[in-house]
Amino acid sequence: MSIGNLSQLDRALFGLRSLVMNGEFEGGQRLPEVAVAKQLGTSRTPLRQAMDRLVAEGLLERIETGGCRVATFTRDDIADAIEVRGVIEGTAARMAAERGVSADLLGQANDALEGIDRALEASDGLNFECYVRRNAKFHALLAKFSGSALIRREIERMSLLPLASPSAFLSEQAAMPGFQESLRYAQRQHRAILEAITNREGARAEALVREHARLALINLNYLTDVQPTLVKDVPGLALLAST
Amino acid sequence: MSIGNLSQLDRALFGLRSLVMNGEFEGGQRLPEVAVAKQLGTSRTPLRQAMDRLVAEGLLERIETGGCRVATFTRDDIADAIEVRGVIEGTAARMAAERGVSADLLGQANDALEGIDRALEASDGLNFECYVRRNAKFHALLAKFSGSALIRREIERMSLLPLASPSAFLSEQAAMPGFQESLRYAQRQHRAILEAITNREGARAEALVREHARLALINLNYLTDVQPTLVKDVPGLALLAST
């Protein structure tokens, strides 16, 4: 359990999550414990723990007669997950506005947004890696703003669902037409959200965050309808029901 | 795994949840696996599975150096849990209004509300048991209305948290002054919620459900401030931090 030396449970958890997300298993089929344990180089005990956790995450589902199968998601499922993430993040923003946020935290959020500005104005057009990092930072701060550990955990939880996280589609979005314009739109929303929270405008903050989350929906639709060839590159998209 | 013959995991899960909810363990102390396993009459393997699930439910928390401890909740934690339940139930109601609900389901909800009416008008003043049952039924239908399995699961999940469920305080509420008047107020909210959903008024339905959830907060405050002697009778209230 030392640093950099993972426990068997962590190895099984990361390994299995990665296998499932990358679509290594046929959707709906049962995961045979012995075979998967051998594949991951661990025993059944930590593997079963890992499976329990992935069931809790929603990535696997229990079979009544025993064992687990890979969960499959319809596009409606993913849309609902994105909507719920937006709703809870929106609640975090509203609470932040209502209860007030420390100047230190507000400053950190402002720093993150300035970092995004710099990433957008980079000399070579866009510093993509920097954008992704600062975007994740801003969303993490938003969850923290609420002052509620429960809210923060719930947002993290929803973001674990495949394709529901704030940066789920960022890596492949680069191929989209109007990509940079979309990032600039998102950044204006970021600014407005932070302004609303600072001004203690709870309803405005909540509505803005909800709308902001729906950007992920647009990307989902683009990837599945217009550019299905990219599907293989987006982690978790393999779990989308083929219908 | 036959009917009525629980698996060891279920036995451990129900038993441990009950022990924790009833405050059999000192808050914050580590749960010794061997001792608890012996107490529950099972081995460590299913007990550890049960502990993992209770961690996912939020009832236990992991200790960094190994093992689990009983989670403690501040009143703010419980207030946040109630708020989040209200927010997600509100989203379910809004989605129901936006997407439409089948006449069959609407009819079932109406039946539940008529059952509550009858319970409130019983000759001996109040049929309490009937009220509780129909109230739970109405809230379950509300979750179902959304048409989203994810939403339904998240509402169930939030309702598992101690004191966050729609009927968490009902059993002890009888000792409150103005108790029946409070139930009538709640029932008027029920009617308004159903009307808003039927009329496809999403924003109204969402706002009403949020306000409805806050009734639980009032009961929480009453129990902890005015009638702390009742604390022992409410399951889960033992987990409230004594501060």
Next chain:
DNA sequence: ATGCAATAAGATGTATACAATTGGTGTGAA
């Protein structure tokens, strides 16, 4: 007396053996 270190006891993490249940396959009869 206090602080640190070492040791021992006890707890958790992991592997594996065994039991019980499931699911498939093959054979037989209608």
Next chain:
DNA sequence: TTCACACCAATTGTATACATCTTATTGCAT
């Protein structure tokens, strides 16, 4: 040919033994 029943293989659920890591206690040195 098809359905049913039985048997066998394979898989999951459970218990337990073992290894590793905590943690508390004791003793020693300052």
